[in-house]
Amino acid sequence: VQQSLTVCVTGAAGQIAYSFIPLLLSGQVFGQVKINLRLLDIPKMETALKGVVMEIEDCAYPLIGDIQTGSNPKELFKNCDLIVFLGGFPRLPGMERKDLLQKNANIFKEQGEALQEVGKDDVKCVVVANPANTNCLILSRYATKIPRQNFTCLTRLDQNRAYAQVALALNKPLNSLKNIIIWGNHSTTQYPSIEHATADGQSFVLPDQGQFIERIQKRGAEVLNARGNSSVFSAANAVKDHIKDWFNGREDTLLSLGVLSNGEYGVQSGLCFSYPIRCLGAFKYEIVGNLELSDFSKQKLKVTEEELIQEQGLAESI
Ligand code: NAX
Structure with missing residues (x-):
């Protein structure tokens, strides 16, 4: 029986994170397992992330362990058992599909390199940010030490x-x-x-x-x-x-x-x-x-x- 898990959520100041974090911390994902939480977003969202942490504290979840926030995947991916990749570059008006793919490929390349450097060898990954399948593929390409079956995307x-x-x-x-x-x-x-x-x-x-x-x-x-x-x-x-x-x-x-x-x-x-x-x-x-x-x-x-x-x-x- 698992006593505690360390879970990182990227795009943690975003919309899906705001709905997902309560599910995770109220035991609806892993049951009665303590969760150490790592919340990653871009520097611009630092204050918003602080607000999310305040709300987590205000829920007084019995299952919450320690919380770390930041914008550096090399710090936040350390010791994680699971990473939920919600963070990505949004499609802006007038943007071509190709540009969107490449912007996100760059993000997932950087995060894959971070995983390769600091990630646990058996970390599990769930990619949600679009284009989810291709982001997942890029991530896996740069984190070759992690078994390929540990990379999944959301369908x-x-x-x-x-x-x-x-x-x-x-x-x-x-x-x-x-x-x-x-x-x-x-x-x-x-x-x-x-x-x-x-x-x-x-x-x-x-x-x-x-x-x-x-x-x-x-x-x-x-x-x-x-x-x-x-x-x-x-x-x-x-x-x-x-x-x-x-x-x-x-x-x-x-x-x-x-x-x-x-x-x-x-x-x-x-x-x-x-x-x-x-x-x-x-x-x-x-x-x-x-x-x-x-x-x-x-x-x-x-x-x-x-x-x-x-x-x-x-x-x-x-
Ligand atoms: P939001 O735009 O609300 O949140 C995304 C967050 O990611 C923002 O806070 C942003 O600052 C952050 N971010 C951007 N670059 C980052 C980086 N390099 N590192 C860390 N964080 C970064 O989007 P939301 O509505 O939460 O959706 C999240 C993602 O899920 C989007 O890419 C969206 O397209 C995708 N979706 C995928 C679905 C699926 O079934 N696979 C369905 C729902 C959703 O559309």
Whole structure:
């Protein structure tokens, strides 16, 4: 039984951190485990970070250990068991996708180098900041001493969105559903698949599969348009689910996490690709590599893989 864990959150003065930190410190991720917290953001956010720390103190969480804040990953990544990467460069008006990729690639290069220098050999990483898959790949490239299976990116929000939409479409409770899978990139090319899914143990079809796929692919934009702001507490909730299931294991269903490919399903090895994953507990997992895919699914996997290859090329040209 784990007595305490040291967890770093980057982008800690940002929106998702503000929803995620309370979940972490109230025991909803690791249960009754003491958490030593490291909060990283850029120097400009120093005062805002102080405010976050004040609020953490004011919650009087029984589980809180020591807290450190700062802007230097080489200081804050030391001794961490887990790092949640929420910090990134936002897409500003008029900015090209290429510029966004490269700005973030630079951040993840620097953080990967810091991990390589000061990180624990078995630190676990969850990349949320966009482009999440490619940021995760860059991070892993510069932190070669850490096992490749320790790098993951978040596609759990997409998975949760898919479960919710299927439950609504079939008018079934969420817990009757299993094995809905998100394949590929956390972007509009992702492939939310019901090919291996069941409802009450039975496979099913949707009234309009095309509409379902497109809805999940574009759900982030749908929320943004309605709220005038991106997804925040649903994202924090998905980070909680991702870490909790990765840590504890889940027997009852396949889960979706972005992980570094070893070539499963013909995907280029090394890409960070969202796959069907069986979480085995104690942060162990396996990629389920033997599902039968229809031609339709194979074609969808190709599209999202091609986008990831292109992103990788752009990120590498920094
Ligand atoms: P915010 O802009 O509110 O917060 C980001 C924080 O990162 C800011 O406080 C900023 O100062 C900080 N930051 C920037 N550069 C940094 C650096 N080099 N080191 C440390 N911190 C740095 O964004 P928020 O709404 O919290 O979203 C965080 C990230 O999650 C964004 O990149 C966003 O695109 C991404 N998302 C990913 C999702 C996923 O499913 N993978 C869904 C939700 C979200 O859109």
